[in-house]
Amino acid sequence: xxxxxxEGADGLLLTADExxxxxQPAVLMCHGxxxxxxAWKTSAEILSKRGWFVVTLDARGHGxxxxxxxxxxxxxxxxxxLEAVLQRFTSPPAVVGxxxxxxxxxxxxxxxxxxxxSALILVDITPHFDAKGARKVIGFMSGNPDxxxxxxxxxxxxxxxxxxRERPADxxxxxxxxQQRPDxxxxxxxDPAYVTSKPGFKAxxxxxxxxxxxxxxxxxxxxxxxxxxxxxxxRGGQSDLVTPESVREFQRLVPEAEFxxxxxxxxxxxxxxxxxxxxxxxxxxxxxxxxx
Numbered sequence: 001x002x003x004x005x006x007e008g009a010d011g012l013l014l015t016a017d018e019x020x021x022x023x024q025p026a027v028l029m030c031h032g033x034x035x036x037x038x039a040w041k042t043s044a045e046i047l048s049k050r051g052w053f054v055v056t057l058d059a060r061g062h063g064x065x066x067x068x069x070x071x072x073x074x075x076x077x078x079x080x081x082l083e084a085v086l087q088r089f090t091s092p093p094a095v096v097g098x099x100x101x102x103x104x105x106x107x108x109x110x111x112x113x114x115x116x117x118s119a120l121i122l123v124d125i126t127p128h129f130d131a132k133g134a135r136k137v138i139g140f141m142s143g144n145p146d147x148x149x150x151x152x153x154x155x156x157x158x159x160x161x162x163x164x165r166e167r168p169a170d171x172x173x174x175x176x177x178x179q180q181r182p183d184x185x186x187x188x189x190x191d192p193a194y195v196t197s198k199p200g201f202k203a204x205x206x207x208x209x210x211x212x213x214x215x216x217x218x219x220x221x222x223x224x225x226x227x228x229x230x231x232x233x234x235r236g237g238q239s240d241l242v243t244p245e246s247v248r249e250f251q252r253l254v255p256e257a258e259f260x261x262x263x264x265x266x267x268x269x270x271x272x273x274x275x276x277x278x279x280x281x282x283x284x285x286x287x288x289x290x291x292x
Contacts, residue, residue, distance in 0.1 A: 001044075006088065008060060008081035010072060015064035016057045016085070020048030025118075025291050026093035029056045030082065030101025032123070032268070034141045034190060036063030038176040039098070043270055043278045050282060051291025055093070057085060059100065061191035071197040075100070075219055079108035086116055094289040096281060098123035099137075099241070099267065103216060106223025119288040121232045121281055124242050124267050127220035128249040131213055133241035137267065142195045147178075147187035154178055154186055164238060164264065165272055224254055230288040231257040234280055236265040236272065258284065 001019050008014045017037055027047060029040040037056040044054040058065040059078050068077070082104050086093070095117045097105040102125035109116050140161050148154040151171040158174075159167035168174075178186040195201060200208025224231075233250055235242045247259060260280045265272035285291070 006057075006085050008065075008084045009077065010068065010080075012060050012066040012068065012081065014058060014060065014066070014081060014085065016055050017044070019044045019054040019056070020052060022053050024051055024053040025289055026053045026055065026089050026091075027096060027285065027289070028082075028085065028089075028093045029054065029096045030098065030104060031057075031059065031062070032099030032101060032125075033137065033194060034062075034177075034188065035098070035268075036177060036189060038063070039268075039270060040096075042274045043281065046278050047282060047285075052285065052289075055085075055088075059104070061194050063189060067191040068193075071191075071193040073191070073194045073197060075103040075107040075216060076111075078104035079106075079111075082108045083112070083116070092116060092118045094119040094121065094285055096121040096123060097125070098270070099125045103220055106220045106227070108223070109226050110219060110223035112226075115227070115229055117227075117229055119230045119232075119285065120227055121234060121284060123234045123277075124236045124239050124269050125220075126233065126242050126246045126250040127217050127224055127253065128246050129213075129217070129241050130243045130246060131210065133239070133243070133267075134213060135209075136240060138195055138198070138201075141188075141190075142192070142201075144188075145192065147181065147185040149185060151175070151178065151186060162266060162268065162272075164266055165268075221253065227254075230284075232280075232284045233257060233259045234269055234277060235259070235261050236267055236269040237261050237263040238266045239269075241267050 006014045031039045037058045040056040048054045061067045102122040155171040179189045199212045270277045
């Protein structure tokens with residue numbers, strides 16, 4: 001594994017990890033909101049051992065990538081970063097986009113005249129996502145703005161949010177998503193403005209927030225219709241963001257797309273059952289973006 005810096009849009013420097021042989025077919029993995037590139041660590045190791053060149057990317061405002069000083073965190077902004085990163089590849093990679101990463105992938109394809117990817121895997125995100133579920137995610141990300149007194153306290157909060165996932169006995173792994181301030185408190189390793197800059201958030205204006213979500217949905221729909229490469233939707237079986245109705249709308253929109261439901265997982269599919277998730281991805285890639 002090699003860590004590299006990549007220039008994105010707006011002069012921001014992005015951090016990525018590269019796994020495997022760069023001469024092999026590439027897979028670019030884009031995490032969800034509130035995550036970073038470490039969310040893909042186990043999957044990246046497995047896929048690289050099976051012959052793919054895997055790049056796991058920290059989005060702007062997340063992990064070790066630069067924060068946007070003017071709070072440009074819409075799907076279109078992250079999509080522009082994605083387009084910049086794609087220039088590193090000699091041929092279009094397959095892209096795995098979880099939630100925010102999937103939104104950005106579709107936003108990028110929406111405004112591009114050629115196909116950016118060889119295949120697209122959307123992880124628990126569809127154009128017609130559940131608004132109540134989205135508000136739950138936003139609520140979690142904006143909670144505890146002053147951080148946590150300890151990693152154990154953070155583990156308790158995360159466990160309450162993901163009750164189907166076993167709480168780790170050793171919370172030290174949370175240092176991948178948390179950073180310690182000089183006063184000893186632990187805060188999330190993402191820019192709070194990713195959430196607080198959304199229309200209507202600070203004023204508690206539900207109508208403005210709903211309008212923003214509708215715009216995001218339209219952007220994703222147009223991006224989906226502009227995508228002609230093979231598509232796979234991987235849904236968390238217990239997801240409150242991608243409901244069964246969301247899946248039906250997705251299948252009506254792109255009937256040729258494939259669909260996998262990973263039982264016993266929530267919105268963070270890869271973190272809840274990495275083995276099942278990675279096998280679903282590898283099987284799809286083997287048919288549509290085979291390694292040598």
